[in-house]
Amino acid sequence: xxxxxxxxxxxxxxxxxxxxxxxxxxxxxxxxxxxxxxxxxxxxxxxxxxxxxxxxxxxxxxxxxxxxxxxxxxxxxxxxxxxxxxxxxxxxxxxxxxxxxxxxxxxxxxxxxxxxxxxxxxxxxxxxxxxxxxxxxxxxxxxxxxxxxxx
Amino acid sequence: xxxxxxxxxxxxxxxxxxxxxxxxxxxxxxxxxxxxxxxxxxxxxxxxxxxxxxxxxxxxxxxxxxxxxxxxxxxxxxxxxxxxxxxxxxxxxxxxxxxxxxxxxxxxxxxxxxxxxxxxxxxxxxxxxxxxxxxxxxxxxxxxxxxxxxxxxxxxxxxxxxxxxxxxxxxxxxxxxxxxxxxxxxxxxxxxxxxxxxxxxxxxxxxxxxxxxxxxxxxxxxxxxxxxxxxxxxxxxxxxxxxxxxxxxxxxxxxxxxxxxxxxxxxxxxxxxxxxxxxxxxxxxxxxxxxxxxxxxxxxxxxxxxxxxxxxxxxxxxxxxxxxxxxxxxxxxxxxxxxxxxxxxxxxxxxxxxxxxxxxxxxxxxxxxxxxxxxxxxxxxxxxxxxxxxxxxxxxxxxxxxxxxxxxxxxxxxxxxxxxxxxxxxxxxxxxxxxxxxxxxxxxxxxxxxxxxxxxxxxxxxxxxxxxxxxxxxxxxxxxxxxxxxxxxxxxxxxxxxxxxxxxxxxxxxxxxxxxxxxxxxxxxxxxxxxxxxxxxxxxxxxxxxxxxxxxxxxxxxxxxxxxxxxxxxxxxxxxxxxxxxxxxxxxxxxxxxxxxxxxxxxxxxxxxxxxxxxxxxxxxxxxxxxxxxxxxxxxxxxxxxxxxxxxxxxxxxxxxxxxxxxxxxxxxxxxxxxxxxxxxxxxxxxxxxxxxxxxxxxxxxxxxxxxxxxxxxxxxxxxxxxxxxxxxxxxxxxxxxxxxxxxxxxxxx
Numbered sequence: 001x002x003x004x005x006x007x008x009x010x011x012x013x014x015x016x017x018x019x020x021x022x023x024x025x026x027x028x029x030x031x032x033x034x035x036x037x038x039x040x041x042x043x044x045x046x047x048x049x050x051x052x053x054x055x056x057x058x059x060x061x062x063x064x065x066x067x068x069x070x071x072x073x074x075x076x077x078x079x080x081x082x083x084x085x086x087x088x089x090x091x092x093x094x095x096x097x098x099x100x101x102x103x104x105x106x107x108x109x110x111x112x113x114x115x116x117x118x119x120x121x122x123x124x125x126x127x128x129x130x131x132x133x134x135x136x137x138x139x140x141x142x143x144x145x146x147x148x149x150x151x
Numbered sequence: 152x153x154x155x156x157x158x159x160x161x162x163x164x165x166x167x168x169x170x171x172x173x174x175x176x177x178x179x180x181x182x183x184x185x186x187x188x189x190x191x192x193x194x195x196x197x198x199x200x201x202x203x204x205x206x207x208x209x210x211x212x213x214x215x216x217x218x219x220x221x222x223x224x225x226x227x228x229x230x231x232x233x234x235x236x237x238x239x240x241x242x243x244x245x246x247x248x249x250x251x252x253x254x255x256x257x258x259x260x261x262x263x264x265x266x267x268x269x270x271x272x273x274x275x276x277x278x279x280x281x282x283x284x285x286x287x288x289x290x291x292x293x294x295x296x297x298x299x300x301x302x303x304x305x306x307x308x309x310x311x312x313x314x315x316x317x318x319x320x321x322x323x324x325x326x327x328x329x330x331x332x333x334x335x336x337x338x339x340x341x342x343x344x345x346x347x348x349x350x351x352x353x354x355x356x357x358x359x360x361x362x363x364x365x366x367x368x369x370x371x372x373x374x375x376x377x378x379x380x381x382x383x384x385x386x387x388x389x390x391x392x393x394x395x396x397x398x399x400x401x402x403x404x405x406x407x408x409x410x411x412x413x414x415x416x417x418x419x420x421x422x423x424x425x426x427x428x429x430x431x432x433x434x435x436x437x438x439x440x441x442x443x444x445x446x447x448x449x450x451x452x453x454x455x456x457x458x459x460x461x462x463x464x465x466x467x468x469x470x471x472x473x474x475x476x477x478x479x480x481x482x483x484x485x486x487x488x489x490x491x492x493x494x495x496x497x498x499x500x501x502x503x504x505x506x507x508x509x510x511x512x513x514x515x516x517x518x519x520x521x522x523x524x525x526x527x528x529x530x531x532x533x534x535x536x537x538x539x540x541x542x543x544x545x546x547x548x549x550x551x552x553x554x555x556x557x558x559x560x561x562x563x564x565x566x567x568x569x570x571x572x573x574x575x576x577x578x579x580x581x582x583x584x585x586x587x588x589x590x591x592x593x594x595x596x597x598x599x600x601x602x603x604x605x606x607x608x609x610x611x612x613x614x615x616x617x618x619x620x621x622x623x624x625x626x627x628x629x630x631x632x633x634x635x636x637x638x639x640x641x642x643x644x645x646x647x648x649x650x651x652x653x654x655x656x657x658x659x660x661x662x663x664x665x666x667x668x669x670x671x672x673x674x675x676x677x678x679x680x681x682x683x684x685x686x687x688x689x690x691x692x693x694x695x696x697x698x699x700x701x702x703x704x705x706x707x708x709x710x711x712x713x714x715x716x717x718x719x720x721x722x723x724x725x726x727x728x729x730x731x732x733x734x735x736x737x738x739x740x741x742x743x744x745x746x747x748x749x750x751x752x753x754x755x756x757x758x759x760x761x762x763x764x765x766x767x768x769x770x771x772x773x774x775x776x777x778x779x780x781x782x783x784x785x786x787x788x789x790x791x792x793x794x795x796x797x798x799x800x801x802x803x804x805x806x807x808x809x810x811x812x813x814x815x816x817x818x819x820x821x822x823x824x825x826x827x828x829x830x831x832x833x834x835x836x837x838x839x840x841x842x843x844x845x846x847x848x849x850x851x852x853x854x855x856x857x858x859x860x861x862x863x864x865x866x867x868x869x870x871x872x873x874x875x876x877x878x879x880x881x882x883x884x885x886x887x888x889x890x891x892x893x894x895x896x897x898x899x900x901x
Contacts, residue, residue: 016404016435023435027379032371033364035556036434037507038588042840045507073364085362092354092806095225095814097361098368098507098556123849130840132507132557133225134817135810136848137855 007075017063044129054109095133213321224558239280254530254550266868369526370511387833399443405436456667473662480656485617508556510567596671613696625666646681653709682875711736749777761888770868800864815873
């Protein structure tokens with residue numbers, strides 16, 4: 001039995017300890033805002049927050065999550081939209097939108113550590129998140145807007 | 152567990168009819184249609200009626216329901232088409248609810264591909280909106296006892312100028328629903344200066360839901376009691392199962408059973424590929440179970456397919472005379488007189504779509520009917536294919552369209568939906584099929600691998616007197632007819648038969664190539680390889696002549712004229728050549744503009760930097776592109792700036808259009824840098840983003856500027872036309888920066 005917290009709620013899991021967090025979130029808890037893109041931590045669509053760090057849930061086994069605090073896209077902005085979400089909307093970032101919850105989770109993590117990221121810091125932090133529609137220019141702009149709002 | 156409820160249109164209509172609301176068809180409906188009559192299930196005969204489309208309904212509370220019948224894969228079409236209707240209705244956008252259509256022929260064409268949603272349905276949307284507005288006006292006129300001509304509308308209200316008479320759309324809905332639908336001739340359309348939304352645009356109607364993770368994509372669908380399935384497919388096209396371990400997967404917790412899927416009967420078309428499905432309680436268990444199947448395959452005749460050998464075959468074929476597609480003047484005579492002709496060969500490999508959402512679909516088969524939820528570009532194709540697969544009438548296939556996590560043409564092919572349907576029928580339970588990324592890369596409908604051969608004879612200024620071009624690629628028709636080896640007109644037209652240059656002697660040829668994998672259309676399709684060859688060859692000719700590539704490009708396009716392609720098989724993307732003539736003047740204009748906007752030859756570039764240009768018409772849109780690259784001594788390429796100039800006729804949603812071109816530059820970057828699918832022993836070698844990389848934020852263009860030409864020409868495509876000119880412009884920029892000519896993709900500086 002693995003005890004963990006997801007979006008502030010206590011959960012216990014007694015299935016296959018090798019199951020990846022992504023599938024626990026999506027199939028067991030029904031939190032489908034976190035997406036499957038590659039299964040190998042190559043694309044970032046599955047990014048969630050674990051104890052304050054952005055992680056790839058597709059490659060994180062449940063066995064490693066005892067006592068962990070997980071926050072998914074559904075768990076941010078409990079009091080309305082998060083400033084990063086607001087910036088995403090302001091810049092019309094999404095096209096198909098599938099990767100964007102992962103992008104937003106990664107950007108929140110970036111801005112938590114680096115309040116005013118340079119272009120290079122944005123590249124370094126966001127290069128693990130693929131957007132096949134190619135919205136990178138707007139992602140960069142939205143991160144800068146969110147950074148401005150946060151300061 | 153949540154149950155996804157996407158109301159069918161019948162339920163949707165019953166809902167609004169039940170509330171005494173106005174329900175409207177477009178103007179070609181002879182009479183008002185009741186909810187029951189409009190059901191695709193109960194009235195199959197009704198489906199044969201000519202274009203019986205229903206796009207708008209108004210509730211008594213003033214809510215305007217607009218049906219989006221095209222699929223949303225990121226182009227914002229779910230916003231842009233309803234926006235056109237809302238504008239003509241003079242509706243308040245805030246009171247519009249967009250309802251996604253199920254697959255149903257009454258809406259007309261729903262196959263969301265070919266960059267044609269706006270051009271095909273712009274008039275239909277305006278007519279539907281104008282019809283509703285006129286009826287609301289007529290209802291108010293009746294109530295007030297004034298002639299309709301004295302009334303006007305203003306943002307969800309009908310009013311009588313000069314008096315205090317005003318009535319909201321909701322208040323008029325019931326009265327309007329009792330009126331006869333007006334004829335098309337009686338409709339009045341807004342003039343351009345009255346437009347509220349068209350040309351100004353609207354952000355995505357889905358953006359908030361997307362950014363909060365609430366949007367439902369195909370893979371997010373859930374039904375009570377559903378199974379999850381993951382399928383091990385034959386690695387070689389046409390392969391069959393010899394044996395597999397039926398019991399192995401059952402060792403995995405949560406796996407229920409294995410189910411073989413019949414191999415397809417050629418041609419493959421959109422049938423499931425066959426293989427073995429592992430049925431489980433969750434996706435993870437299904438994936439794990441697959442690892443224990445140990446399938447032994449009979450690979451069949453395609454097992455000899457090898458991309459290296461195939462490439463040599465294509466190139467050899469391209470050097471030989473082919474089937475003549477278009478011929479003007481006498482190319483051979485011109486070449487015979489010239490001792491210094493110039494020739495070059497180009498090559499583009501197979502490409503995979505790799506949308507961020509791997510294929511996924513949910514099907515629920517019961518009692519001779521199937522309901523599916525799918526991220527499909529073409530719900531009516533889903534109906535056709537599933538009807539064949541399940542042996543049921545098309546009307547018994549209800550296809551709900553979810554959001555698509557990317558499409559790029561892949562999700563026009565419903566093989567994955569058919570898999571879910573076949574499994575649901577076999578198991579008597581709802582089944583969701585989830586593809587892995589590896590499945591997506593290995594079982595695509597690839598953009599064709601292509602070899603091109605070009606040859607030119609030049610005058611004293613380096614301008615072509617004679618031009619021969621030959622392309623060889625396994626054609627898309629091979630997916631539907633195993634004997635097809637020549638390109639079809641629909642794809643040969645793409646940047647090939649319509650070469651816009653003013654050259655007296657011209658011959659265009661196509662050579663045969665047999666397909667060994669499924670070939671399909673991918674964002675801009677044959678324009679990718681044709682555009683690359685023609686626009687790179689043009690740059691090479693400029694270089695040979697010692698001329699500026701941009702100035703040379705304008706010279707070779709020549710004076711403004713309408714191309715006469717009447718003697719050639721040239722479908723013009725399905726559009727009338729009268730409405731959408733091929734005007735070289737428009738290509739010339741975007742080229743001139745991009746020279747100016749990009750600062751071509753005006754800006755001093757640093758060491759290792761270079762600019763490249765290309766111009767291309769596709770999907771009826773004229774695009775010129777300048778790419779600026781920076782190449783380090785180590786051969787690392789970055790793209791600081793891209794300028795596009797776009798003439799797409801009337802642009803309904805400019806910001807969404809800019810986004811499409813920004814995205815096209817990134818898509819093109821992926822093609823140029825790393826797009827390569829290969830087969831060995833008949834099986835695809837790549838599997839995931841490590842061996843089929845796509846552009847990341849640090850590799851993508853840093854700044855893409857999109858300049859839209861103000862035009863009153865009818866609307867043309869914007870989703871695809873940005874890709875074709877980008878790739879050669881980038882490669883031409885690399886040549887300018889390094890002197891290294893790129894004739895083969897993906898590019899290599901080695």
